[in-house]
Amino acid sequence: MAYQLVDDCLNEIFEYLKKDKNTLHSCLLVNHHWCNVSVRILWRDIWSYKVIDHNRVESSILSTLFACLPSKSKKILQNNKIFISPPTSKSPLFNYHEFCKVLSINKIHKIVINYFKPPKNNIKHKLSNNKQPLKYSRKQIVINEIIKMISNQTLKKLIHNNNKYKPNINFNYFSGLKDLSELNCNTNLPPDFFYKLSQICHNLQSISIKFYNHDVSNELKELIIMQNNLKSLTLIAFDNSSWENLLPTLTKYSNTITKLHLFNDDDYDCYLPLLSFVKSFSNLQEIIFSLLNFIDFEQLQNTKFPKLKVLKFPDQHPDSEYMIKFLENNGKNLKKFYSCQNGNTFNLSISKFCPNLKSLFISPERISILKTILENCQYLESIQIKCGSYLTKKEVLETIVNYSPNNFCELKICNFMYFDYIYPKDLESFLMNWKSRVSKKLLSLIIIKSENYYNNDFEDNNENITIIKKYESLGVIKFEIKDYKDIEKEEVDYYTSGNFFGR
Template identity: 30%
Template sequence: MSKLNKDILYLIFDELHDKNTLFSCLLVNKTWCEMIIRNLWRDPWKFKEDRNGKLLLNTIVTHLSEESKKYLKSQGINIRSRSYNKILFNYITFCKHLNLSVIRMILNKIIENKSKIIIIMNEILKLFINEKTKFTHLYLPEKFDYQLNLIPEAKNCLSEIEFLSCDTSINDKTLIGLMEICYSIKELELFMELENNNYGFTKLIKQQKKLLKIHFLPNSKYPIYYPCHDSYYDAIENSLFNHSSTIEYLKTPRHINTIILSSFVNLKVLDMSNHYMNWEFKWNQNLIFPHLEILKVSRFSIHTVINIIEHTSGHLLELSIEKVYWNNESIIQAIYQNCPKLKYLKMMLENKDLLEFKNILINCQDLNELYIVTAHYFWGDLFEILAEYSPMNLYKFTFTMMIIISESLVDFFKLWEGRRPMILKFFSNSKNIKKIMQNYKAKGIIKDYDYKLDYKEDLIWVRMCR
């Protein structure tokens, strides 16, 4: 094989998201090793499992200067690093993601003394924030109170930050420090607190040059349906007006003001699938999203869901409808009449919906994956329709809240013979079902399957619909 250009190799490795594949390439030669190490260490925090977390911290500590190590030791902190193994690279310089949330999480698991954790964090911050590093992604832990702008090289290291993740209760000094440095944020992930939210985030949002993606998320330690104060949400949402022509992605746990939402004329992804949504809420005006490609909604009125679908100019590629009750027929009609390019669909089905559902299979010829939630036992009829009318691209199926009769499943596989091998996910404790799956995988009708699917969320949904 001819020698591949380094730039081409880098592009190839950049598209490989399977760490095992990347690890296997480390031993090819020195060039490949160097390039893959750079790739892996661009965002090493992805490998944060318990064992990997300790190894990661060990490698980071190995980079500390002798002065830092002596200082930590003088404070009664003796973190053993494998200094007897000479490190081959300055891994820190490869990092583009600075994830202080993961660093703190790892330290919390290893060290009980909180004051010592603060001391170690200070030394690690000085290690990462230096003249040789340029970060694009910054993740701040909850209640973060470090003034990054006071670290000498912070402006150089953080001036090109494109992604920021933090909670909304950080103090004024910390937030002002971020505002002094960060003007190029394109993606913002905010974890909304129940109280003590910092209104200064409105200024941070307004000063960005080109904001593209917004994630508003409830703090994970609270029940997901608990909102922060509406007045704070209102203030944050109003600050988005400055970026109405650039925002392409919006994830929010509540119904956003229609005037603000309708101003996002270039929106491509709208995710309002949080459990806090109120399904009685209705928008009184049409929302037109001519570029919308992905729509995820939960607890919406039928009227609102249909309204959005009908005004997407036929560009929807993915549609997930959860906890939307009653009158499925109208939603199904809106889908097959307005979504010719649809590739992924998640929705609830009842027996009475099957005839209309068939029209989705007929009209949405690009459909690739179906996720069906139901408590009705009509599998024979459904499988027959899927086998007869599924477009050529459709081969991924997820079924939840079902008790599948083995005879129906066998008939489905027989009818599917000659088509693209399917990937099937569902829940079953039946040993007979397991044997059937293994048999038809051996025959090449099934490519892969998972019969241990967790369906608890869908179970709650189905019970509410009864």
């Protein structure tokens, strides 16, 4: 007798797979039941695709959305001599747009523009598949009809921060924004956009703002003030801009904001306000500072954030003296700490003041410091380490297998020097010892390649490849090789996503 997984079980499985879009997409083909469950997850945020052949995917998304357009919208396009080929001659299996919980005006604009882009060799020539180059005003019609259709659904996230393109949005169609919980925008959008949004949307929990100037419109301030329970705030400064004029507006949320992310673009010298305003957010659970300088971090070193669990410095970092004092006051409850800071004294302070860490990124200069951290941080599950400058991969592997706590299950090794080579005998010795550990945890081993990584000891060495495959088949490890830039994006995916920056 055949058994069928109930929807709740399938949902849980597919939710786990949602970051692996290729695997989740293959679930569509199993049977109608699997298709019905997985398609809802895939289309929830259809704009977050990351594939090499993005033109084909974009064209497929647009043609599918076109097939879902109501008759009135299709007639508008036909009257303007705009034709988009549907994916098949049959009616869509689902009303795909109804599954969308994210509206990315950036991506819709990009997809439509690319779809009707004329060939480079002959602008007047007709495009393949009956596509024809359109003037921007007619492309705008396509954009607006798709936005109109999707915005009638109950949406959770709105992305509209494209500085170059400003679609003509009719807010009469935005019935789905009442329950919006996330907004990504920029300060260059028309004030009328913020005013009309403030009349509809009062339940935002997360706001991300990209600043292009020092001025912040009163309408944007009003939109922020109108929110009932703002919890997450991301501020990004570009082009010599600043968020200083917005700070008085944010005082209303000094007790509700739990996530604060501050960034400035490294292409410009941004004139940012002092960090002392961060003190007012006493309930912060997550802090990310991606800034070019920390000239006033001294103001925060003695501030206590009793609920702080995540602390990240993806780029530059404050002086060690101030950081050590900050960890002394706030390290006890930290679960995740990310810093590229060097220095023996600083790294030792992590083992002293952050005993409850689960995830860590460090650059230790001595293997003894790594041992001390592993021995003192007994809840550690994941660590990312730079090798080649001070530590070799062999040293790191030996130390991890001998000193890591029982729950440890993920090792990320960053390669930064060409001469740091792992030999097959050392790799097999490590894997044999890991297999013999009492904890029996499957180890996720991730090798991260930098731009300066020349030797492919995990890619081109046949012996190493054979050893890895052997222990993968035994269920000892899960092995991956990733680019450093991809890892950076994963570490900060909630604020550097392609959606946020309009890519």
